[in-house]
Amino acid sequence: MDVKATAALKGLYCNSITQYSKFITKEVNIGGIKMGGTQPIRIQSMTTAFTIDTEASVAQSIRMIDAGCEYVRITAPSIKEAQNLAEIKKGLIAKGYHTPLVADIHFTPNAAELAAKIVEKVRVNPGNYADKKKFEEINYTPEAYEKELARIKKKFAPLVEICKANGTAMRIGTNHGSLSDRIMSWYGDTPKGMVESAMEFIRICRELDYHQLVISMKSSNTQVMVQAYRLLVQTMVAEGMNYPLHLGVTEAGDGEDGRIKSAVGIGTLLEDGLGDTIRVSLTEEPEFEIPVAQALAQRYEQRKAVLADDVEMPDFEIPLDFSPFAYNKRASAELNTFIGGHQVPRVILDLSDQNLKDAQILAAAGYNYSPILDKYNMGDQSIDFAYLADELPSFNFPGNLKQLYNYKTWLTLKDNTNCHPLFSLKEYISASDKDKSLNLVSVCNTDLDGDNFANLPFDKTLVFVLETTKEHGMADQRAFFFKLMNAGIDTPVIIKRSYHFADSETLAQKELKAQLYSATDLGALLLDGLGDGVWLDAPQVSTKFRVSTSFGILQATRSRISKTEYISCPSCGRTQFDLQETTQMIRSKTDHLKGIKIGIMGCIVNGPGEMADADYGYVGTGPGKITLYRSKDVVKKNVSSDNALNELIDIIKEDGNWVEKEVL
The missing domain is CATH 3.20.20.20 (Dihydropteroate synthase-like)
Incomplete structure (x- = not known):
């Protein structure tokens, strides 16, 4: 051939x-x-x-x-x-x-x-x-x-x-x-x-x-x-x-x-x-x-x-400023520090099917409410936008959590500066009343070739929510981004993916598929610098699961860091210690160090090489012996495994990268 x-x-x-x-x-x-x-x-x-x-x-x-x-x-x-x-x-x-x-x-x-x-x-x-x-x-x-x-x-x-x-x-x-x-x-x-x-x-x-x-x-x-x-x-x-x-x-x-x-x-x-x-x-x-x-x-x-x-789509010119061999984030307008530009990708969560009478429902979204203090505490994985459709909460939302409503419902809330509308494309074109700071419009790839899109009034309040119904949805959404780039349109884009699984599947099966499919579909675009936000729509899995998965995808693509990253090998016959047990031990003491990458390697083969991207390394070099690294450099050799974690923490402290874990 x-x-x-x-x-x-x-x-x-x-x-x-x-x-x-x-x-x-x-x-x-x-x-x-x-x-x-x-x-x-x-x-x-x-x-x-x-x-x-x-x-x-x-x-x-x-x-x-x-x-x-x-x-x-x-x-x-x-x-x-x-x-x-x-x-x-x-x-x-x-x-x-x-x-x-x-x-x-x-x-x-x-x-x-x-x-x-x-x-x-x-x-x-x-x-x-x-x-x-x-x-x-x-x-x-x-x-x-x-x-x-x-x-x-x-x-x-x-x-x-x-x-x-x-x-x-x-x-x-x-x-x-x-x-x-x-x-x-x-x-x-x-x-x-x-x-x-x-x-x-x-x-x-x-x-x-x-x-x-x-x-x-x-x-x-x-x-x-x-x-x-x-x-x-x-x-x-x-x-x-x-x-x-x-x-x-x-x-x-x-x-x-x-x-x-x-x-x-x-x-x-x-x-x-x-x-x-x-x-x-x-x-x-x-x-x-x-x-x-x-x-x-x-x-x-x-x-x-x-x-x-599926209707086949013709291939077209790749944008001149895009390369599949190097990371470059698509240039998008930055809207009042809300979204786009140099802002990290935002996370949107659908809460319209939740009990909006209890502030505790926001705990899964990263906002823990204290009735005694009457205040919210934010976690490292706190969502940025809550979509409420046409449902109105009976409690006050935290001030830094933006609420999204369907356009007609938003009209009754438009005086609240923390509430913003979600339009269909037709609604946005014909609407006489729009938000002064942020307007979200649902679109799909085929909309770009229609009359409605040609008549779209562009301004610096506009954000697209990109959806797809295609079997090969990632390529369909990527085509949308490429068309925008070729047309010189810098409107921010939130990538939305919706998943529904067979009722006969167990919850564990649904969670695994939701996790893997969304990581593939959203992650593939983020790796190419495409997207200013993610919206994982999977109502068959829990709110907490959707939030954790969304932030996990952003972390895995290096788009938004919200937790410690562990580069740990899967173990093999060369391993010098129990990797699963050791990884959990190290995680229990360091998982609050947001943005730090720690390599946990079972042997010297997978040590300085495979953890080259890590900030710190914990490498088995013999029975009961650990060598500790700062990046690729050996800091301490042949430390007893009984004390190696404490020694690692001391190195992190010496570098000024240690913070005490907050006790809630």
């Missing part, structure tokens, strides 16, 4: 920016379970048991497979673990399990070469396989750079030949935090550097006529991760390649944060038709990752069947 013919529009990174179209990649056979091409999106995860413990590794692999895992990845940090992969494989086969195994290799070529003769796939990280990562600033001349490449090829070629001889597939997996000093010297800590790190190894494989490749570009920063994958596809297409993509946000964390962050990164790329296999990295038992990955993947398998009913 002509790879270039399948890629996007004018050198972009996907087939279409306005309708769902799967980017077709080369099909790769991994132990009989094929990936890429027209195959379904494959689900995988990684064991956390010690690889040398055959019984534990087999038992955990079976739990993962029974949950729906199609490829099982196992760490092999040394020859000893690589050898034991054969015993794990035997144990699985003896129990009737033939799921392909993947060996995860970092620093040891000899372990990779042995593993490649045993398992169906090996994963290597270009940043530390045959390359150097010492966090040193080295200036490489072109001659020195080429000499290093020749050295790498000499060390890497034997693994390629073994994979060819044994029918073993390979993932070339670049991680943002472990780019080599050589790559850093030429490209810096950038998506371009990540792509070039992988392409060097891919080109070696092509020279050696080996093509059973899968490629990944992982980062804990969703902006960097998405930009790197897009740039990778563009680069591969330009060089006549279309290898399948393994998608994942590395060190995403646990619970709600981990799920939202994973959906923002993985979902954004799936929306554009990219991705052939996914792994959701959570600091939890690996079998709990599978339902999350399945919920993400199944959405796109279902979409293929229903999109025929």
Whole structure:
């Protein structure tokens, strides 16, 4: 097939920016379970048991497979673990399990070469396989750079030949935090550097006529991760390649944060038709990752069947001031410090179905009312606008919480400066009475091409509430933004997404879908700098859940920081301590440090590299031993795990970043 013919529009990174179209990649056979091409999106995860413990590794692999895992990845940090992969494989086969195994290799070529003769796939990280990562600033001349490449090829070629001889597939997996000093010297800590790190190894494989490749570009920063994958596809297409993509946000964390962050990164790329296999990295038992990955993947398998009913939209010119490979927020007008411009994205919540006779209903929205003091206390996740439709509260709202009403109801409240109207497009055009400071108008993408929009009176009080009913709603809403940008319209835009799930689904199922779908749909636009506010409309889940999810999406896209961020790895056989227990312990003492990023890494492999984006790091370096970091710099080595958290807090205090937790 002509790879270039399948890629996007004018050198972009996907087939279409306005309708769902799967980017077709080369099909790769991994132990009989094929990936890429027209195959379904494959689900995988990684064991956390010690690889040398055959019984534990087999038992955990079976739990993962029974949950729906199609490829099982196992760490092999040394020859000893690589050898034991054969015993794990035997144990699985003896129990009737033939799921392909993947060996995860970092620093040891000899372990990779042995593993490649045993398992169906090996994963290597270009940043530390045959390359150097010492966090040193080295200036490489072109001659020195080429000499290093020749050295790498000499060390890497034997693994390629073994994979060819044994029918073993390979993932070339670049991680943002472990780019080599050589790559850093030429490209810096950038998506371009990540792509070039992988392409060097891919080109070696092509020279050696080996093509059973899968490629990944992982980062804990969703902006960097998405930009790197897009740039990778563009680069591969330009060089006549279309290898399948393994998608994942590395060190995403646990619970709600981990799920939202994973959906923002993985979902954004799936929306554009990219991705052939996914792994959701959570600091939890690996079998709990599978339902999350399945919920993400199944959405796109279902979409293929229903999109025929959607009216296809023609592709059009990308705005000149927009790039999918770098973050730039869309320029919008700033309305009286309410919304737009340099303001953080606002959060809107529908409270029209709540009991508006009790001020306590606002607690879930971030406003805690004290009857004794007759005042509200704001939390870190306090909404900015409450939509009340036509319902009037019987209590006073806090002064900094703006109320939104349907236009006709607002007419009876227009003297209240804290109340603002929500119009339909027709209502706004014909209305003679409008708010002096803020008018919200509901619109959809198709409105831009109609007469009503052409007659719209623009002024500096106008805000669009952008809705969609399309199956591929993210692309529909993105098209709206691009049309505004091409027309030079800087009106602020609130992105609204509405979700309704089958009544037969459990509350947990509805919550998971609401969380993942909204993180994908809203997050994809926010990552590209599109949107001045979010409105998550999902009446089947609780008010508190919608608020938490909305702020979680803003946090995961780096659009609005409202809490501490934890960059914690999902654990594996290299881990030196109980990651779940330790993460919760650290979270319990530091979760009030708004805006601080703390990396919690189970081993030195995932230490200074994978937490490169963190402000502070807590890294296992041996049994009972922790090394503490400030950014990428070691502050204290081999601290006893009994006292490591206190030592970490002391470092944060020394930097002036500690505040005492408020007791309510």
